Amino acid sequence: MSHPVWEVFRKEKRGAAFEHAGSVVAPDADFAEAWAREQYGRRGESVALWLVPRDAIRDVEDWADEFDLKYRRVDGYSIKARLKEARERAGTAGPG
Amino acid sequence: MAAVEIPRDEQAFLEYVQAGGQVEVTDWMPDDYRAKLIKFIEMHGNSELMGVLPEREWILRAPTLQRKLALTAKVQDEVGHAQLIYRVVEDLGKPREQCLADLVDGKAKFHNVFHYPTKTWGDVGVIAWLVDAAAIISQKALLKCSYAPYARIMKKICWEESFHILHGRDVILAMVTGTPEQFELVQEALDRWWGPLMQFHGNPIPKDEDPMYLWRIKSQGNEEARQQFLEGYVPQIRELGLTVPDPKLRRRDDGVWEYTEPDWAELRHVVTGHGPKTEERLAFRRGFLEREQWVRDTVLAA
Amino acid sequence: MNEQALLGLADDELVLGWRDSEWTGIAPMLEEDVAFSSIAQNEIGHARAVYELLVGPNGDADALAFDRVTEEYRCAPLVELHLLEWAHTIARRWLYEIADQIRLTALKDDSDATVAGLAAKIDREEAYHRMHAEMWHDRLRDEPRFKAAVEELWPYALGVLPAELRGELVSRVGIAEVEAVERGTHTDELAPLWEEMTEVRRSAPAGAQW
Numbered sequence: 001m002s003h004p005v006w007e008v009f010r011k012e013k014r015g016a017a018f019e020h021a022g023s024v025v026a027p028d029a030d031f032a033e034a035w036a037r038e039q040y041g042r043r044g045e046s047v048a049l050w051l052v053p054r055d056a057i058r059d060v061e062d063w064a065d066e067f068d069l070k071y072r073r074v075d076g077y078s079i080k081a082r083l084k085e086a087r088e089r090a091g092t093a094g095p096g
Numbered sequence: 097m098a099a100v101e102i103p104r105d106e107q108a109f110l111e112y113v114q115a116g117g118q119v120e121v122t123d124w125m126p127d128d129y130r131a132k133l134i135k136f137i138e139m140h141g142n143s144e145l146m147g148v149l150p151e152r153e154w155i156l157r158a159p160t161l162q163r164k165l166a167l168t169a170k171v172q173d174e175v176g177h178a179q180l181i182y183r184v185v186e187d188l189g190k191p192r193e194q195c196l197a198d199l200v201d202g203k204a205k206f207h208n209v210f211h212y213p214t215k216t217w218g219d220v221g222v223i224a225w226l227v228d229a230a231a232i233i234s235q236k237a238l239l240k241c242s243y244a245p246y247a248r249i250m251k252k253i254c255w256e257e258s259f260h261i262l263h264g265r266d267v268i269l270a271m272v273t274g275t276p277e278q279f280e281l282v283q284e285a286l287d288r289w290w291g292p293l294m295q296f297h298g299n300p301i302p303k304d305e306d307p308m309y310l311w312r313i314k315s316q317g318n319e320e321a322r323q324q325f326l327e328g329y330v331p332q333i334r335e336l337g338l339t340v341p342d343p344k345l346r347r348r349d350d351g352v353w354e355y356t357e358p359d360w361a362e363l364r365h366v367v368t369g370h371g372p373k374t375e376e377r378l379a380f381r382r383g384f385l386e387r388e389q390w391v392r393d394t395v396l397a398a
Numbered sequence: 399m400n401e402q403a404l405l406g407l408a409d410d411e412l413v414l415g416w417r418d419s420e421w422t423g424i425a426p427m428l429e430e431d432v433a434f435s436s437i438a439q440n441e442i443g444h445a446r447a448v449y450e451l452l453v454g455p456n457g458d459a460d461a462l463a464f465d466r467v468t469e470e471y472r473c474a475p476l477v478e479l480h481l482l483e484w485a486h487t488i489a490r491r492w493l494y495e496i497a498d499q500i501r502l503t504a505l506k507d508d509s510d511a512t513v514a515g516l517a518a519k520i521d522r523e524e525a526y527h528r529m530h531a532e533m534w535h536d537r538l539r540d541e542p543r544f545k546a547a548v549e550e551l552w553p554y555a556l557g558v559l560p561a562e563l564r565g566e567l568v569s570r571v572g573i574a575e576v577e578a579v580e581r582g583t584h585t586d587e588l589a590p591l592w593e594e595m596t597e598v599r600r601s602a603p604a605g606a607q608w
Contacts, residue, residue: 003396005183022249023183024429025192027395030533035429037526038436039176043256061122148423155419159599159608160460161446164419165439171422172435179428192428217598217608270607278602384424391426391484395537 005054006032008039010046018050113242113312120244121187129311133243134188136313141181142199142206144174149377150214151223159217166263170224173256180249187245200382202369209292211371218278218285221271224264226289226329230296232257233324237316265332272336279337286333287341294342294355295363297321326353399510401452402472406581407501408448409473410558412463413588414494415441416595417477418487426484437491437527444520451516464599468592474581476554478588488538489547492531493555493571495524500559500566554579 003025009018021040026032032051040046070076087093102119103109106126119125125133151171158164182192198204209227214220235254241247271278300319308314326345330353333340344356366374418438425431449459476494481487502524505517538544548571555571556564556578568575599608 022180022252024179025183025186025396025427026429027397027537030529030536031395031429034530034533035433038433039179039429042172042432042436045255059122145423152420152423154598155422156416156594157596157598159464159596159602161442161449161463162460163608165442165446168419168422168435168439168442172432172439175423175428175431175435179432182428217601267608274607275602278606381424388426388484390541390543394541395427 003027006036007052007054007057008036009050009052010040011048012045013047018048021046021049023054110310114310116312117242118244118247119242128307129313130188132307132311133246133313134185134190136308137181137188137243137246138185138190138195138198139205139207141178141185141195142204143210144178144181145199146206146210146377146381148174149380150210150212150373151220154214154217154220157217163267167220167224170260170263173260176256177249177253180252181246184245184249196385200378200385202374202378205367205369208295208363208366208371209289210377211366211374212289212292213373215288216281216285217267218271218281218283219289221264221267221282222285222289224260225268226264226286226293226333227296228257228260228264229329230293230321230325232261233321233328234297234314234316237314237321240312240315242312268336272338283338286338290341291359291362292366293325294322294358295360297325299358299360299363323353326355327351399508399513403505404448404452404513406472406474407505408445408452408463409471410477410494410498411441411448412445413471413473413591414477414490415439415445416591417479417481418491420482421487433530437530440523440527444523447516447520451512461604464596465604468584468588471584471588471592472581473584473588474554474558475579475583475585476551476558478585478591479551479554480587480591485538485541485543486547486551488531488534489544489551490555491527492535493548493551494558495528495531496570497555497558497567498524499528500563500570504563549573553577557581 004027005023006026006029007023008021010021011018024032024035024039026035029051033049036049036051040049084093102117102123102125103112104124106128109124109126109129113119119129148171151167151174155164155167155171158167182195185195186192195204199206209223209230214223232254235250235257238250239247239254241250268282271282298318300322301317303309303317306314306317309317327347330340330345330347342356344354347353365371369375369378415438418434418441421431422435422438423431425434445463446459449462450457453459453462476490479486479490481490499521502517502521506514506521508514508517552571552573553576556567556575557580559567561578564575564578602608
């Protein structure tokens with residue numbers, strides 16, 4: 001890519017997180033701002049923008065997945081069967 | 097949980113996208129997929145940019161301040177869409193300068209409707225209402241494109257197009273409730289644009305023979321799009337007292353619209369660069385591209 | 399309310415907005431095309447607001463904007479020039495925004511509160527125009543084409559302002575004052591612009607809806 005690409009992040013409204021919106025090709029931050037303002041804000045669709053040179057972004061896309069890590073995730077737990085048994089023992093199981 | 101690994105095998109990739117899999121710019125993709133994607137998306141960008149030229153003349157002639165503002169904003173959006181689209185193509189590997197050079201050299205295509213002249217303010221209404229309506233049907237289907245960066249920009253594009261159609265319909269409504277001459281301007285424009293509109297979605301290729309559908313770049317067949325257009329818009333046209341210039345046009349009991357077979361030879365002829373206004377518009381664009389090269393050289397130089 | 403001065407402001411913004419909107423679709427970069435079009439729309443919006451002020455709540459701003467003969471327009475010659483070339487376009491934008499800010503600053507002190515309020519609103523929106531113009535001026539200031547364009551347009555820029563405000567323009571732009579091309583007469587370019595601008599409107603009887 002011969003020309004600098006600026007990634008644009010926009011905040012749709014107060015309280016929302018910044019979301020990636022797109023990119024503009026611009027020589028510096030001033031041009032990037034002038035152009036991103038219009039491309040991502042001329043309809044009042046953004047309350048704030050972050051402009052970041054693409055080169056400044058560090059891409060992270062891989063994780064090790066070798067061992068069973070379910071013990072530390074919600075999908076590692078299935079309590080239905082035991083809960084039913086406990087209720088039956090306590091006599092608190094409802095109809096159906 | 098492992099990140100989804102795109103299989104580096106054309107058949108497996110095909111199954112992946114057909115199962116709804118999404119592809120990002122850094123993923124492996126078959127050469128054919130990448131090539132077809134670039135060509136398709138580039139044609140879209142070219143179309144947005146070329147669509148500006150017929151409408152631009154009418155910005156200058158808009159009969160009220162309101163219409164001038166609305167038309168300028170609409171055309172501005174088309175340019176904005178071109179910017180979004182060419183960025184996607186650039187990230188896929190084809191620089192914008194190359195796309196624009198291919199466009200003005202006649203080596204790349206753009207949609208049939210933008211090769212035709214605009215003759216009156218009636219055309220302005222018909223284009224903003226019906227041409228944009230035909231385009232938005234295709235664009236909504238592209239929201240499901242397997243190539244995620246393109247699907248994402250379609251969201252912004254569809255959101256912006258929503259006012260275009262309303263604006264177009266408003267222009268038409270003002271004229272059909274105005275003087276008899278104004279009504280006639282609309283009818284006459286419709287008579288000229290109906291043919292290109294019917295050709296717009298392309299000749300009917302069965303979905304399973306259309307590589308664009310197989311790769312899930314398009315999620316809708318050409319005929320499906322055309323039927324949606326007719327179903328949505330013929331009633332809206334007729335309720336204004338306008339006549340659709342196709343005596344064979346009718347809706348069957350099973351909901352399918354029948355119509356006079358569009359002139360596919362004309363479509364082929366036009367999109368390969370032989371439309372009534374093709375040369376003139378490309379020359380116009382080429383002129384500005386050349387004259388303003390110094391600006392890009394000065395500003396975008398490192 | 400100085401109606402002639404306000405009409406001059408409105409006509410300047412209408413004609414310059416018209417000229418600037420000609421770049422829609424053909425600006426040097428797509429990103430700039432989008433941004434520049436917003437500026438053109440803002441200018442037309444300013445013109446509309448001033449016309450509406452002048453015609454009052456039951457008046458027809460479109461009629462005032464479009465239905466006069468060319469001699470009745472009060473725009474400065476600067477905005478009439480057909481400058482479909484980027485160095486000249488930016489030179490005009492840059493000079494005009496500085497002159498306009500000087501004019502608006504004076505109007506913000508107008509004894510009529512409505513005029514003062516409208517001038518303040520316009521000025522706030524034009525802050526972005528000024529940023530844009532300065533940004534381009536910074537990039538192009540050493541470019542011979544741009545310097546030549548600024549010099550060529552300088553007498554016209556002076557003509558945007560009444561004589562008593564020109565000193566401020568001179569000190570901000572940094573070029574010695576020369577004889578201004580005065581407001582009050584029109585260039586040859588206004589008539590063809592008006593013909594094209596009103597072509598559709600004149601094709602129907604007065605009062606037709608669009």
